[in-house]
Amino acid sequence: MILPVSPAPLSPADEAALAELYRRGTPPNTIRAWERDLAFISAWKRAAFGAPLAWPEAEGVALRFILDHSVDLTNKPGPAQAAAQALIAAGLRRSLACPAPATLDRRIASWRAFHRMKNLPSPFEAPLIAEARGRARRAAARPPAPKSAQPITREVLEAMLATCDGSHRGLRDRAALMLGWASGGRRRSEIVALNRDDLDLGEWAEKGLLRLRLLSTKTTGPSQAPRLPLKGRAARALLDWLRLARIEDGPLFRPVSLSGRVLRRRLTPEGLRGIVRHRLDLAGYPPGFASAHGLRAGFLTQAALDGAPLQAAMQLSLHRSAAQAQRYYADVEIADNPAADLLG
Missing domain, CATH: 1.10.150 (DNA polymerase; domain 1)
Incomplete structure (x- = not known):
């Protein structure tokens, strides 16, 4: 059009x-x-x-x-x-x-x-x-509805990852879910927009660290493209996917055919939504339990549960508004707040 x-x-x-x-x-x-x-x-x-x-x-x-x-x-x-x-x-x-x-x-x-x-x-x-x-x-004002019914916290994510096998589809789903969660709770559009040249392996051998370049987000543009760290299991899962799929250029995440062949075209945001829904279903969660935005909500919720400072979590989530990011911290049950255990 x-x-x-x-x-x-x-x-x-x-x-x-x-x-x-x-x-x-x-x-x-x-x-x-x-x-x-x-x-x-x-x-x-x-x-x-x-x-x-x-x-x-x-x-x-x-x-x-x-x-x-x-x-x-x-x-x-x-x-x-x-x-x-x-x-x-x-x-x-x-x-x-x-x-x-x-x-x-x-x-x-x-x-x-x-x-x-x-x-x-x-x-x-x-x-x-x-x-x-x-x-x-x-x-017509109405209470703001969450974009995901439930956050995909670490426990939920681990259950989803346990359903991913060693096939092309399993390794792709594991890599996409872990990258989306561990790099700060990325949006669907940000995950599927990544290309191979947005991934920097320069620090991998020495520090076990990858860098992800986000060319465009809701709060940044190409001129301020952040380079976010990815380390540990999430980094290894991404490298395993790249090796198996033999991706050397072009889109980082791609559709996989019914026969298990990795296609050259880019995975769509709808495709990623389907991955999240499918893995939640395989993990035994009820329909509608969470959406793809649950990766973003889950990262911030888990950061709050683990006692990570809000500003530290925002450095990865790239929230521009502290008030908006604070909502996830406020949603944590007060009895689960790490500050309640300061005296031991």
């Missing part, structure tokens, strides 16, 4: 160059979110108004978008419900329930970004629209 970058004064060549600049200068996850949001708001505008998006968009359309996505439409027949049902039929909306405020905020942020790309004013800046958006956010 082509991003909506087309300021009127530009020639077609300049327009194409600007679009390419946006693509190269924007994280892949943001590009994917923009494309999903553009598909959603385009389909909603056509379903609600029978017309394509306009640039700049009318304030009445922006207000209607906020109103339509700030209520539960289950028992509210009318134009808003009909538009929502059209989106459900197109696979762009799951249900008639009120979307989460964060989802509405993200789609509005994308719509505003599209206006900026065209060097046009956004209708969402109008005082009435901004006020309605704030009211909608407060009216």
